[in-house]
Amino acid sequence: MNYYLGLPLFLAVALLQVAAMPSFSPLGVTPNILLVFTACWVTVRGQPQAMILVPMAALFRDLLTAEAVGTSVIALAPLLLLAGIAGGRPTEARLMPTLLVVAAGTLAYHLLNGIITIALGQTVPWATALTQVWLPAVAVNAVLTPAFYLPLWWAPLGERPRRGPTGR
């Protein structure tokens, strides 16, 4: 059941990311709600579902932007690994580990995005990007995390995996 509910949720979040988020610019950056939602889903619902849902949502997002399609698929992938490193049990409140996953995931996302941009022949002002985009993005995404984590934690989206995010 989770896939049938999770896919529309992920696609809706991706659409919101592309259509609505550019209208907001706290600290001069665009909130990445798809990244935040992905991190929260992985820590609450587990990795197996995210392995299917995240690439699909990332592809959908890229189809609606000027970026090369496939960029977000690679850039969002580390979130699953980071959630596994964070560990923990599904019965535990894991907001703090989720915040760490969001923070590290945001940096990884922008780093991979920059590498892909360079590989495609464009320039990236690394120093400016770090101070004016990456670090503010970490703060903004972290502030948004509870808004996605708590509803996912409480929402009756079906039985949670008995094991932690890694399946153990």
Next chain:
Amino acid sequence: MAMSGRVVVWLVATTVIGAIVILLSQQRTLDPLQNAALSLTSPAQSALRQAADSVSGFFDRQGGEGDLEAQVQGLRRENQRLTAELARLREELATTQALLELQQVVQERPGDKFLLANIIAKDPDDLREAVAIDRGRKDGVAEGMVVVAEGEALVGTVTRALEDVAWITLVTDPNSSINALVQSPDAKGVVSGRLGSRPLLELIPQAAVVNPGDLVVTSGLGGTFPKALVIGRVITVEGEPQDAFKQATVEPAAPVGELETVLVLTSFRPPRLQRP
């Protein structure tokens, strides 16, 4: 297989698949899919963007900026119109007073053709300044075409033309680079977009006189842009006397963050360089 091992395998597979998809995207294989996705979601994106703008504007109005914003918008449009007229008159004066250089492209403004387009999406990537319009190849839009706003203020260029939609890279994009001219008096330079800041007019000869308030227009050199399109105005001038070049910060003439409708200059195509 342990979950951690499965995740590693998944990571590798996802990276490989992602790289393949990126290659396909660069070869334009996925253009029909992108075109369909943008076209189908355009109404929903417009509705969501309007709602988001309303929410964003609500908080702005709490700061008492709502009425002032409307006044500023009206004054900005009038300023753009007058600025464009001034740029054309100065360019005509320079042409009659100076020797004509051999140009690759000769543009005659009355003969130009424009295509009206609506902005339907904005790229959410903070490292990129790009918007999508609801015109594409079937409407005669091609990559390299110049896009302007009211008063012929330069907005950017078409960098990706799909069948029904097109992506425009704005003059504020870090990868944007425009050969420019500072009128009164003439001083050549290059306007480059910057991340999180106003564009920078670089490579201005040290001997050139550039002052805040000077008008910056396209020079037409290189043939990538027509001449005399308004890029913006000089805000500040930086540089030490011992430097070979100085630079200036430019306020874009086109309100790139507030645009809803633009004009695509369909009669101008950058010439292809050919061997003699």
